Amino acid sequence: MSSASSLDAYSTPLAVRLSAREGALTGPTAGLANGFVQVNLVILPEAQANGFLRFCQANPKPCPVLAVSEPGARGCEALGDDIDIARDVPAYRIYRNGQASDSVAEVADVWRDDLVTIALGCSFTFEHALQLDGLGVRHIEQGRNVPMFNTTLPLTTAGGFGGNLVVSMRPYSAAEAIRAIQITTRYPQAHGAPVHLGDPTLIGITDIDSPDYGDSVSVADDELPLFWACGVTPQQVLIDAGIAFAITHSPGHMLLTDIPDSHLSLL
Amino acid sequence: MSSASSLDAYSTPLAVRLSAREGALTGPTAGLANGFVQVNLVILPEAQANGFLRFCQANPKPCPVLAVSEPGARGCEALGDDIDIARDVPAYRIYRNGQASDSVAEVADVWRDDLVTIALGCSFTFEHALQLDGLGVRHIEQGRNVPMFNTTLPLTTAGGFGGNLVVSMRPYSAAEAIRAIQITTRYPQAHGAPVHLGDPTLIGITDIDSPDYGDSVSVADDELPLFWACGVTPQQVLIDAGIAFAITHSPGHMLLTDIPDSHLSLL
Incomplete structure (x- = not known):
């Protein structure tokens, strides 16, 4: 239904997610579904995710936590309806023992029941606000x-x-x-x-x-x-830690959420 | 009742005003009645005051208008109770034909029924906020x-x-x-x-x-x-305009209002 070339600033977030899910969209998400929050993803086994959450809490400027999934869950209601975390990002990176893979199109094949997804805010939100201000x-x-x-x-x-x-x-x-x-x-x-x-x-x-x-x-x-x-x-922190197993989005290839950018504004 | 030497950061705004009114306080107001808004005053005949208000409206960063009195009024309820604009400032300047006088202790003797007082916010308010933040x-x-x-x-x-x-x-x-x-x-x-x-x-x-x-x-x-x-x-603008008659506070010698600094905070 959604070929990647039909996507643009006026697409819905869901259309972008479905295009990535079908494998049509494999490129960066900048400029798609303007006005909706895009997020960085850090996906870790629960054993490491709890420590990483404490790290995010202590470092909110680089790691502002928007949502955390239940272990094994591939949906995330806090971010939107009909989300498949393992397929809705156009490109992922898999980390093994501190080494990041090349980009892969989906991570359903390496999904585990103990994986926790941490969604972090992204600068696209404030860049959009800067542009709206001229x-x-x-x-x-x-x-x-x-x-x-x-x-x-x-x-x-x-x-x-x-x-x-x-x-x-x-x-x-x-x-x-x-x-x-x-x-x-x-x-x-x-x-x-x-x-x-x-x-x-x-x-x-x-x-x-x-x-x-x-x-x-x-x-x-x-x-x-x-x-x-x-x-x-x-991402650099995961590499520095020599993390045994983790997944992130590939830089610039973000998850589109259903959250309007304006919802993140303090006032 | 209020000798100038007994005034300090914990004095009430009214105590500072009364001390100036009695002629005891003739010095700068920095550090007095901390936490209350101090204001710049520009006092002009109504004929010039209306134009000056338009100038302030067009230049809100240097000239943020907090209150404007009725012509001839020496009180200003918007700024506080029991205010005598002509006596409650420790030192005034009188301008005639663009020339500023030396400081004078009060302006009751030159008061006119057509004088309009424009009260402008002052940096003491934000300096206090900076200090409270460390x-x-x-x-x-x-x-x-x-x-x-x-x-x-x-x-x-x-x-x-x-x-x-x-x-x-x-x-x-x-x-x-x-x-x-x-x-x-x-x-x-x-x-x-x-x-x-x-x-x-x-x-x-x-x-x-x-x-x-x-x-x-x-x-x-x-x-x-x-x-x-x-x-x-x-003040420089009044001089540049060669204003025929005007009164301001003397720099650093402000009017203390009953408005808590916090009331000027946007949020």
């Missing part, structure tokens, strides 16, 4: 992936997990930066306000033109780089 | 007046008034700056969020160590200067 989002304007950087900012160790924060960067003029801080502050469940702005070296970033993940974008002389906590952080 | 305020820590600068940022001309914005500066680290933006955003009636941060030359400030008003404060290498719209702006 602020540009540089990497979108330049048709690139957001630039992301490892930092020297330590995470709070909890539940057996730890490491350093990964951040995404978006450049703005000073007046735009102040407005972007106001807007993203409304969305604590989508990484919230930036964690840093200005001099990148103060958080251990030596070359703003050489991101560790994603693509570089231009920063004008009268602009400041703003740095937000990034959803790549938990 | 953020330092550099000029307070250093026992100085806040540094203020003329800028090249144009005001919106309205009602026969115009000019350029005057800003106050407070330095913060990046993480503190983000928090300071969040906190001051709550107080649009006390100048609200900063208008600029970072490179001062982008708004026409050539030497951060040489303020046009107030005192200079230190800015550390890992700090950014943040710039807020300043209540000195309307």
